[in-house]
Amino acid sequence: MLKNRNCIIRLSRYKNALYRLNALGFVRVFSDNLADAAGVTASAVRKDFSLFGISGNKKAGYQIEELLEKLNSILGKDKVQKVIVAGCGNLASALIKYKGFEKEGIKIVAGFDIDPAKHNRSNNVPVLPLEELKGFVRNQGIKIGIIAVPEAAAGQVAETMFKNGIKGIVNFAPIRLKAPEDCVVNYVNLEHELENLVYFVNALSKTKKKI
Amino acid sequence: MLKNRNCIIRLSRYKNALYRLNALGFVRVFSDNLADAAGVTASAVRKDFSLFGISGNKKAGYQIEELLEKLNSILGKDKVQKVIVAGCGNLASALIKYKGFEKEGIKIVAGFDIDPAKHNRSNNVPVLPLEELKGFVRNQGIKIGIIAVPEAAAGQVAETMFKNGIKGIVNFAPIRLKAPEDCVVNYVNLEHELENLVYFVNALSKTKKKI
DNA sequence: GAGGTTTTGCGATTTTTTTCACAAAAAACT
């Protein structure tokens, strides 16, 4: 019952849109509205829902609250997700300070770095020596990690994470990681994101105008 | 001659791998090696290349330097890409400080924010009032922008960007943007990235073990 | 330089994802 990556990302988008509609006082929503909000077609919305056995009411759409509950359950938002970050440079610090995770039930519980100057046990989110990652992850049963260390260190750090129980990594380092079969890595690469954009901007500007 | 998004991202990955191999002193490379480095299959590598008319030598693979030149040209790396950032919170500051863009020919030339406390004209990368975005983008002919403002402001900022000549946006705000036909938006949403990970980690842990 | 081996290039096939299209259900109206 493994669904495709895009489908899950779309569910997250629908969820976002639903929160917004909910805040505006709406009670019901149509596939059409969600489609607009998520930038897809209405039938894609319905197909996604049907894939997860979510159903609405003909002519009356979906109950927002009910739908939100179902999406949240699918996306594992019934409990707070504890996450650690390896590497406490600018990016990681920004992530640690970022308030947006909290309302999504995501809690960064610790950062790890080799640089002693960055260590700080009394912080709200403590920054600990990298050697403590192992024990911390094990003791707290952390399943999700973020890698924001330099390229050269990423492989090593990932290995340590996986060895000690981490099952999923968001990797900001520009290098492919070896992951055990039952683990997942999602890559985020801002350079590539920008490169991609540059390519499509150039490609579009070369496209002849339609009549 | 528009190619699919994944294909372009893969080209970026190949490029990265090639730089690494080059630094290690390699001169030639096989589709096989690139496949390993990029986490895809060898025939996917060759297919991607053939899509762009890149060819190598049977039995001798590809010349790394030549290949790099071709990829760089496809990805528009023949000239420095000037980029602006709207919103100068934690994330944007991290991006501005990030050294990795430079070696990729990406230069963040200015930040923009409404908060006067953040303004600073004498910085290496100046932070200017949001009202100046319009003129700056026009005068400098900037084509690429990053949106790192809160959700509520994102739509407005995007509109200003597009109106003044920006053709591509990387949007960190968790909301869909309306873009003119000849413009592109790439979305980066860290919450969704983590949610996605949580889903797949859960899904995999539920998968029965194979015999 | 003949024979064996390796690796590319790309058409063909398969798989995955998206879109279409329409019957059926529910609400609204008359």
Added chain:
DNA sequence: AGTTTTTTGTGAAAAAAATCGCAAAACCTC
């Protein structure tokens, strides 16, 4: 109560992307 309208749910069709498979070219060895 019957008719019209709107919207879902989902098979079927189409489109897009990934993978396969193999002939042909280039290199290597003897």
